[in-house]
Amino acid sequence: MQTLIIAEDSSNKRIDKVLKEKYPNMPQNFMYKAFRKKDVKVNGIRVKEDYIANLGDKVEVYIIDEILEGKSISEPTDYFKAFTVIYEDKNLLIVNKKQGIPVHPDKDQAENTLIDLVTAYIREKEVTSKTSGFSPALCHRLDRNTGGLIIIAKNNEALKVMLEKIKNKEVKKYYQCLVRGKMEKPQGILKAYLEKDERKSRVYINDYKTRNSLEIITKYKTLSIIDNITADDSASLLEVELVTGRTHQIRAHMSYIGHPIVGDGKYGDNTLNRTLKAKYQALWAYKLKFEFSKGGGILNYLNGKEFKVMPDFSNILPIRNI
Template sequence: MREIIVTKENAGKRIDKYLRDTFRNMPSGAMYKAFRKKDIKVNGVRVKDDYVVSQGDRLEIYIVDEILDGVPQAGSTPFARGFSVVYEDSNIMIVNKDQGIPVHPDREQSNNTLIDFILEYLEHKGEYNPNDTNSFTPCLCHRLDRNTGGLVIIAKNAESLRIMLDKIKNKEVRKFYQCLVVGKVKKQSAELRSFLIKDERKSRVFISDEPVKGASEIITKYRVLSYDMDKDISRLEVELITGKTHQIRAHLAHIGHPIVGDGKYGTNAFNRPLKAKRQMLWAYKLVFDFKDAGMLNYLKGMKFEVEPIFNINLKEQH
């Protein structure tokens, strides 16, 4: 939170103009979002963007300093927060999302989401104007769990979104993950087939080996990359053939190898000594196995890969 007092020279200005003049590097979209979320107060009272300030008014601005001052994090893409840019052109972006960042507002209605950060980044580049109601708002083509890091595709225009959604639906975008799981996985590779039942009330899913009412068939492929004998942890590469909620986490737990750090489907007695508070799961590779992608045909055959960030030191045997 930043607090400032209005001086005589600035009295009589609309508050949005006063804030733009005071914080010249702040994205205007972030400011207007703060007004919508009632995160700007004058003398302890929430105000709208047309409020006219007076001398001596005490402004409380609940916008993080990094956005308020327009200062990028050290080593990050300028004005990118919560992600780094892996690929970008005029039609799409591919970003590497940090763990702990929700992709969209969740039940807590957090403003610090991936899509918020993407829009702020594109606004700084001049590619997005939040006040232009006739323009396309860039959006995510798929989701990741809050505590799963890794690659996410963003469409910058309506046609790119249409094509990407179609390619994902038709499995022409192959998604690969790396994860650390409890125990030594005996089979070096396998294709797992089961049935997933989603329980909205409990915000979790359940896996069955037999078809049951309301269940969806799921297919998860994996191969073992390495094993740490001392910590009893296997590193897997997983390819999602179907993409259901919590599929990887629940499916691997179902076969007796929960993901390290997973508080919902994992083993707290295993996680606690490692101080693993987030699941060791990273969406690390995308392969565009397109047939005909129209205006996005230039992406056909391209592969994008990042290094997973797992804060556990392993002595891995390959």
């Protein structure tokens, strides 16, 4: 922890700018995380990054000296090694998340998550309001090892509207995935029931309803067939639309019908995965469509828009050119 007194050349500036000037080697994602954790105090009171410093203010920064000085810490992940920006305006951000990046802190990773890096990126550009104090928020989630499109709200009203639209299925989400074998039908609608086991962090699929299960509906169509993915197997590249959006739904549902996703270590075929040296599951959230039926409030300008990216399945060695 360090303490500083605001001098005349730092007064009337935002406190985050003061800290940037005082500690130029400190990674910014650490600084903004300190604000979120309320680890910056002025005159004994916790403040947000938009606080305007006054002459004589006593600032206490509860960050270890090594981080403040940029010493003895691993380099922060470069933003664009974790995500690329697909769309951005004053209300929201749509990014294409790389595989292997968790969207928020979990038991395996507390730093350099997607929301940490996106927050640092937005703060650095000073896109958000200087007075709202709103921290960028995820509108939905993706598994760590699933790549693809994520919507992040920059203000409370945008978050409220987007959560409502997602809940009402007015934001259509489409995925591409590579599954083992050839589908029995080129397209179809799959229905089953999913039960979640929190302790094991996995789900189970059945054709019948149980007390704790929820119905799942998964639409798919075959985009292409890859013959001889190994000496014994072919594979199918599918477009999948989630009608219901349950935990691990696509991965578990495809496995249940005998066509597990290539590279999926939890629900997939590990013999096939080892043969292909697949590092991540071949699953990508590749398209979003905004179809607002009753207007979209401050986001109404998005109605009818579509955003799409190309999936990156390059970690699956034999099929780099899909």
